[in-house]
Amino acid sequence: MTAVPLATKAGVRRRASTGQLTGTWALLRLALRRDRIVVPVWVLVLGGSFSSVGTSISSLYESPAQRAELAASMNGNSSVRVMYGPVFGDSVGGLVSWRMLAFGAALAAVMSLVVVVRHTREEEETGRQEMLSSAMVGRRAPLTAALLTALIANAGLALVIAAGMAGSGAGGAGAVALATAVAGVGLLFACTAAIAAQFTESGRLAKGVTAAVVGAAFVLKAAGDSATDDGSSLLTWLSPLGWAENVRPYADERWWVLLLIGGAVAVQCLVAYALTGRRDVGMSFLAARPGPARGRMSTAWDLAIRLQRGALLGWTASFAVVGFVFGGLADGAADLVGDNEKARDIFERMGGQSGLTDAFLASMVSVLGTVAALYIAASVLRLHGEETAGRAEPVLAGGVGRLRWAGGHLLIAFGGAALIMVVGGLGLAAGYGHALPAVLGACLVQLPAVWLLGGITALLHGAIPKAAPASWGVVGLCLALGWIGPALDLPQPVMDASPFTHLPKLPGAGMEWGPVLLLTALSAALVAAASAALRRRDLVT
Numbered sequence: 001m002t003a004v005p006l007a008t009k010a011g012v013r014r015r016a017s018t019g020q021l022t023g024t025w026a027l028l029r030l031a032l033r034r035d036r037i038v039v040p041v042w043v044l045v046l047g048g049s050f051s052s053v054g055t056s057i058s059s060l061y062e063s064p065a066q067r068a069e070l071a072a073s074m075n076g077n078s079s080v081r082v083m084y085g086p087v088f089g090d091s092v093g094g095l096v097s098w099r100m101l102a103f104g105a106a107l108a109a110v111m112s113l114v115v116v117v118r119h120t121r122e123e124e125e126t127g128r129q130e131m132l133s134s135a136m137v138g139r140r141a142p143l144t145a146a147l148l149t150a151l152i153a154n155a156g157l158a159l160v161i162a163a164g165m166a167g168s169g170a171g172g173a174g175a176v177a178l179a180t181a182v183a184g185v186g187l188l189f190a191c192t193a194a195i196a197a198q199f200t201e202s203g204r205l206a207k208g209v210t211a212a213v214v215g216a217a218f219v220l221k222a223a224g225d226s227a228t229d230d231g232s233s234l235l236t237w238l239s240p241l242g243w244a245e246n247v248r249p250y251a252d253e254r255w256w257v258l259l260l261i262g263g264a265v266a267v268q269c270l271v272a273y274a275l276t277g278r279r280d281v282g283m284s285f286l287a288a289r290p291g292p293a294r295g296r297m298s299t300a301w302d303l304a305i306r307l308q309r310g311a312l313l314g315w316t317a318s319f320a321v322v323g324f325v326f327g328g329l330a331d332g333a334a335d336l337v338g339d340n341e342k343a344r345d346i347f348e349r350m351g352g353q354s355g356l357t358d359a360f361l362a363s364m365v366s367v368l369g370t371v372a373a374l375y376i377a378a379s380v381l382r383l384h385g386e387e388t389a390g391r392a393e394p395v396l397a398g399g400v401g402r403l404r405w406a407g408g409h410l411l412i413a414f415g416g417a418a419l420i421m422v423v424g425g426l427g428l429a430a431g432y433g434h435a436l437p438a439v440l441g442a443c444l445v446q447l448p449a450v451w452l453l454g455g456i457t458a459l460l461h462g463a464i465p466k467a468a469p470a471s472w473g474v475v476g477l478c479l480a481l482g483w484i485g486p487a488l489d490l491p492q493p494v495m496d497a498s499p500f501t502h503l504p505k506l507p508g509a510g511m512e513w514g515p516v517l518l519l520t521a522l523s524a525a526l527v528a529a530a531s532a533a534l535r536r537r538d539l540v541t
Contacts (some may be wrong), residue, residue: 020277021026022110023137027145031119032152039153042111045162046104050178054168055094068395074098082325088231089251093170097178097249102221104212105244107155108186113193113210119146120194122203126389128437143194147269158183163353166212170465174250176241177258181244184261188240189214191268198275204385208310218220218240240264300400304408308379309388312416319368319424327439328432330357358508361432361439362418365507368424369446369500371480372417373475376454377408379413384461387540410458410527417450430480440507448519449499453478455526462530463469465540 003205008059031106032039061067071090075081093104120142134140158179165175168509193210193495217239224236236242240261247257381405385391395405425443429436457471480491495501 014346016451020138020140021134021144022141024141024148027119027132027137031034031115031145035115035118035149038472039111039115039156039296040150041158041476043160043326044154045480046107046111047157049162049480050096050100050161050162053100054092054170054450057095058092058168061095064090068093070095070147071098074519075229079230082222082514083329085221085225086229086231088248088304089174090127091170091250092168093172093174093178093250094163095163096170096479097174097251101181101244101249102218102241104161104182104482105185105241106218108154108182109214110188110211111157112186112190113207113214115150115153115211116146116190116193117197117203117206117264117287119149121197121200121206125201125203128337140273140276143272147194147272151187154183154190157186168471170250173253177253177255178249179245179434180247180258181247181261182387184258184265185240185244185274186263188261188268191265192270194272195268195275198272198279203437206312221245236530249345249452256474268432300395300408300439301411302408303405306414307411308382308416311375311379312412312419315416316423316496319420321374321429322371323424323427324431326367326370327428327433330361330364330432348446359505360429361435361507362442362505362509364428364440364441365425365446366482366500367504368443370479372421372446372450373453373478375420376413376417376450377457377471377475379416380410380454380457380461381468382413383409383458383469384465384540393539396539402529406458406462406531406534413454414451415455418447421447421450424435438507445503445506445511445516446500448523449478449503451523452499452526455530458530459526459533462533463537465537475501 016518057067061070067090070523071087071094074084074087084098085102088094102319161173161182162175165171165178167336189210192213194204195215196209200209204488218241220235224233224239224242225231227233231246231248232240236245243257243260246254248254248344266272273539321515383392392405396402412429421443424437426436428443431440432439452474453471456474457468460471461468478498478500480501481495499519502519504510504512504515
């Protein structure tokens with residue numbers, strides 16, 4: 001046997017490695033083109049919120065003494081530390097980091113997991129990746145393009161955060177540390193999503209697994225922060241969000257923690273690349289379990305429950321926990337605000353002028369309502385996903401009509417929104433310790449606005465299916481107006497763009513049935529129009 005020179009073997013390995021990345025740049029350009037609207041919106045809204053919070057803090061706490069008092073009171077309140085973590089610095093930048101770092105990093109993680117799963121597992125699930133792979137596309141090119149897209153998105157987010165903080169007067173090394181920590185966590189969970197995509201056969205499950213890891217990271221950080229006020233708990237250090245927190249922007253930055261984040265990114269990236277080279281396109285390491293030989297789902301309603309029950313259970317559990325945490329903060333609302341009249345004005349704009357505790361509860365109820373809008377949009381858009389993936393066509397080819405098929409999903413979406421608001425109200429009342437009827441009623445009053453956004457999503461899917469994902473922009477606008485609008489004191493005509501603005505500020509304020517009934521009627525009309533449009537148009541192919 002003739003020996004093969006080592007140099008020849010090395011050349012073969014290099015050519016094989018290069019061949020596995022063939023087509024990466026073409027796929028990257030395709031991914032950036034597909035995400036040319038969604039990713040910039042994520043980056044600008046999330047990145048801009050940091051500077052918006054900085055402007056708000058500067059106006060609320062103008063003197064160093066006020067900021068130092070706020071930092072001391074926040075560190076002394078374990079319930080607040082559960083939500084936001086400890087305060088490491090009492091400058092404007094330090095308070096922005098305390099208020100936004102954990103949530104901003106978690107949202108960057110969500111953005112990243114959506115991007116990576118969309119361009120990996122979802123491409124394989126729909127069959128598009130198999131078609132692309134028939135051309136000159138290497139085995140690892142799709143994963144590389146997806147991770148590069150996530151890298152570009154997080155780099156853009158870091159630039160927006162750093163520029164925004166500098167523009168608000170809190171630039172310097174702290175702004176760089178804050179922006180890098182947020183983007184680093186986002187990239188870390190992009191790699192987590194890349195690994196999850198190798199083990200699951202559906203994009204929905206890959207997103208769910210990665211989102212569960214993000215949630216577990218937040219819970220670990222919250223548990224650690226409740227125990228200590230300096231971020232030194234072991235539980236905090238077990239969470240990537242805790243790593244970001246311990247970078248400590250604007251408070252003698254710990255740059256070495258960023259190396260920990262970078263190391264986790266590198267390790268997960270290597271694992272994802274190793275896994276993707278050991279499976280066929282469309283396959284996964286954990287194959288889906290086959291169903292029973294004889295079907296147990298006899299109606300469209302059974303199918304909708306089977307498809308959406310996991311998400312509904314997850315949302316229900318989350319609302320119970322979040323409601324309980326919010327309720328536990330109610331008694332300390334006066335301590336949170338103190339004598340700061342501007343902070344009191346913000347709570348009153350969010351929750352009415354019926355007393356600080358009631359205003360705080362009403363503002364928390366409004367937060368639950370706007371978050372429930374995310375659930376109903378995702379649940380209604382499941383119709384769009386089933387249709388574009390080609391799974392709806394076999395169902396409709398049988399004896400199931402379009403309205404029965406859509407009705408099952410819409411019932412889960414609208415009924416599920418009611419369920420999670422009830423559970424959130426029960427959790428809020430349990431954390432508060434009393435006032436169950438008032439708090440539960442306030443949560444139910446949020447439903448007409450939530451349903452209206454669900455109706456808009458249904459109408460977009462029924463009439464203009466290609467524009468259905470734009471419903472996320474509508475929901476995002478309502479979230480921004482509800483969460484940031486009061487702090488920025490936006491004009492009332494701008495605030496009126498959100499249906500939540502027109503609801504009575506319960507508990508505490510008087511009940512107003514007019515807006516509630518009007519929004520409910522509009523929701524029903526939108527669903528009816530969506531059903532009529534769905535019956536007339538062709539299926540998306």
